[in-house]
Amino acid sequence: MTFQLQVRIVDTDSDWQNHKDYIVLQSGNINVTNLLPFITYQFKRIFHITTVHSLETNESSVVMTLPFGAPSSAPTVTSLIALSPNTISVSWLPPIYTNGPLLSYRLSLMPLAGDGHMISTDVPEDKNSWIFGHLLSGRDYEVTVSAVNSAGEGPAYSKSVTTPIPGNLSMKETPYLVLGAENYVVKQRLLELLTRDYEKIVTKPKSILVTGIGVHTGLEIVLIADDSGRVTMVDINGTLLDSDMYRGAYLSQPTSIDVDWLHNYSYVADGHRIYKCALLQPFSCDIALEIMPYSPKVLKVDPLSGYLYYSIYNHTSKKGLFRIDLADAGKHGEPYPTHLINADISGFAIDYENLLIYYPNSTHNTIMSAFLDGSSVSDTRKGTVARPHFLNIESLVKYDGKYVWTNGTRMFSEEYDAGNGTYYHHSLALLERHFTAFNLYFPNSQPVPVPLSPPRDVQVLFTSNQAYVTWQVTQKLNYQGQGAFNQWNYEVAVLNKQGNVIQSIEASKGLSLNVPDLYPNTDYRVKVRAKSRAGNGPWSATFLGKTLKQADSDSAYLIVAVKHQLQEVALNGVVGKTIVDTWPIYPGVADLAWYEDKVFWTSNDGDIFMHRRNTTEKPSKLDFARDARCVAFDWLGLRVYWSEYRNAQ
Structure with missing residues (x-):
């Protein structure tokens, strides 16, 4: 009698492999050599009794070898x-x-x-x-x-x-700065900030102060929050669309508002709460986050990364920049915010393209940057500004490498002298004495994402002349939360054996598609990609398959009991015709069997029924069966079998 030693690596879930490097000791133990360091193994032996008979031992306990040497494989x-x-x-x-x-x-x-x-x-x-x-x-x-x-x-x-090359702005995409100035909403060309050539698109009563502004460039609308508790919607030219959008939310004094332009929601900071509100009618609000006893100063939403950011200012016990996943906003059970940066931060800005947050550092009179997770903090203006004015910043934006900001009472911009590598700050000559809620307004300021990863797990079920294609959503990128935008359209391409596209079909909804008009007994390749109006994502891995030989293979189907019906369901999941409905399906089907055109089923009451498909006859009850539970048909002996509580017939 001989044996073979087999080994497998547990961590990689590998198959069992023969291992020849071992010595059997006098004690009967086995000394196994030529293993890899710091690897978890399992062992077993296969004894060969005869040429056709063998006996396999149980798997050994998990054993890890000791560490030795630098890594021998790459990530x-x-x-x-x-x-x-x-x-x-x-x-x-x-x-x-x-x-x-x-x-x-x-x-x-x-x-x-x-x-x-x-x-x-x-x-x-x-x-x-x-x-x-x-x-x-x-x-x-x-x-x-x-x-x-x-x-x-x-x-x-x-x-x-x-890295890609950035596109250029067209004349239609002229950037504007939209901001609150006392009881006004002002729109001014960013490239003409040193002039007083600005437009007041909204004028509130003098007793009302604008506290927050959110813009949606795709819908060309502006939301204005004020200290009277109202949120007003106007178009970008100032035409009133709704004077009190969220009257049912009973806002007291909203301090900040921002817009999720991809999912069409607004987020409103009001006291100790942040509300998530519908941007399209019917307008409604739900509590996204409650942060007693603190009050968020400024909030920003980033649907590309899937997070809501907010700052808490002038609190000794808790201050700085925080974020929550948009998928957790409004869920039962209070979401736990992540504390990204511990500093006195009032205003901040998000660079959606470069995945950066810009925030002031009054101690060093500068602007800092960090990645969206708060890492890689750096000084963006260290030693490059002549007489900086970055103190007590309430709101800021960045455009074309330069900042525009306010300390609440004055507005500033900066210019860059490439000759000596120095930034110069200018105080803008505006008459108002209260400024807030700076927003960039041009299409690229709220980008529509392009899918960067392919759809996952593409599966195809072929019949003789169709292909039912399913897939999973694209993999989120490492910096994205669960709330990141992924509501893509999809394109399914069917290729022949030579690699030529013979069908390309758009799927605007769902994660499946039925491809018709294929040839029987033919090889096909299927691939899927996600797309948005901004561009197409990468193709998935190609699924190789072949349609069935005979056209009548499409007559194969499932018979399923659904509610009070028996239905024919194609192998691709498409519901066909209803075989039987209402009585006697009620009060439910316990088991099913079939033979040729006959369908047998047991009801929850223990009766057996038979129905001939393709006829108008009503189902008949088999009176010789009582208290039946399971049913089966012997298609060779042509007998029906069923089980009862005590006996099998």
Whole structure:
């Protein structure tokens, strides 16, 4: 009698493999050699009794080998995407053979044109994604990821990506600054800030103060919150659309408002609450977050990343910048905000394209930037401003690399002198003495995203002349929350064996599509991509399949009991005709069987019924059966069988 030793790696869920490197000791134990360090194994033996008979032992307990050496395999990069002209996102999986506990990952980014320097950073071992920012547009970069343990650095995985070139503004997309000035809403061209050539698009009574403004560039509307508790909607030219949108919410004194332009919601800060309100009729509001005893100063919503950001100012116990996932807003059970930055922050701005937050630092009289998760904080104006005026900022925006801001009583802008690399600040000559709620207004200020990842898990069910295609939504990127926008349209492409597209069908709703007019017994390839009005995403992996041979194969179907009906359902899930409805299906079907054109079923009352399909006859009750539960038909012996509580007939 002989035996084989088999081994498998538990962590990778590998198959059992024969392992020849072992020695049987006199004690009967087995000394196994040539294993890999820091790997979890299981073992078993297969005894060969005869040429056709064998006996298999139980699997051993899980055993991990000791660490030794640097990692012997590289991490696997699962996603490398240029999120914007200046930002690259990379995600990876740990190496299979770490050879010891990992301490960190080493990331480097190298411009391939040779006119830049390498960026290198170490990130903690519990991270599996990273964002490189402040890059140049239209450049080729190589990203390298390696793993590090106590013995050293392992091999690296390298991959290249190209940052896109930003588009130019057309005349129609002239940028405007929309802001509150005392009891007015002002619209002014951003490129003409040093003039007083601005337009008052809304004028409130002098006793009312504008406290917040939100814009929706796609709908060309402006929302105005004021200290009387009203939220007013006007178009961008000031035409009144609704004087009190959220009268049913009983707002007391809203202090900030912002617009989710992709899901069509507004978010309103009022006292200790943040409300989530419908932007389209019928107008309604729900409590998104309650943060007693604190009051949010400014809020901003980012539907691209899927988070709501807000600041708490001038509180000793809790201050700074916070965020919650949009998917958690308004859920039962109070969502727990993430504290991103601990500082006195009143106003802040979000750069949707470059995934950055800009916020003031009054202590150092400057503007800081951080990624959307609060990491990689840097000073955006260190040593480059002549006589800075970044103190006590209430609201700010950034356009074309320059800031516009207010401290509540004065407005400022800056100009850049490329000759000496210096920014100069200007106080704008406006007569009003209260300013708030700065907003950029031009199409690119509220971008429509393009899908950056393909649909997942594409599956196709072929009949003789159709293909039923299903897929899952695109994978969210590493910086996105569950509330990030993913309501894409989809395109399904069907290709022949030669790779030529023979059908391309748009799917505006849902995650499935039926493709008609295919040929029987023919090879096809199917792929899916997500798309938006801003562009198309990458194609999914291709599904290879073949239609069935005979056209009459489409006569195959399922018979299902639904409510008080028996229905024919095609193999692709499409409901066909109803076989039987109402009585005697009521009070429900317990079991089903069929033979040729006959359908048998047992009811919940224990009766057996038979019905001939394709006839107008009513179902007949089989009187010889009582208290039946399960039913089956023997298509060879042509007998029906059923079970009862005590006996089987």
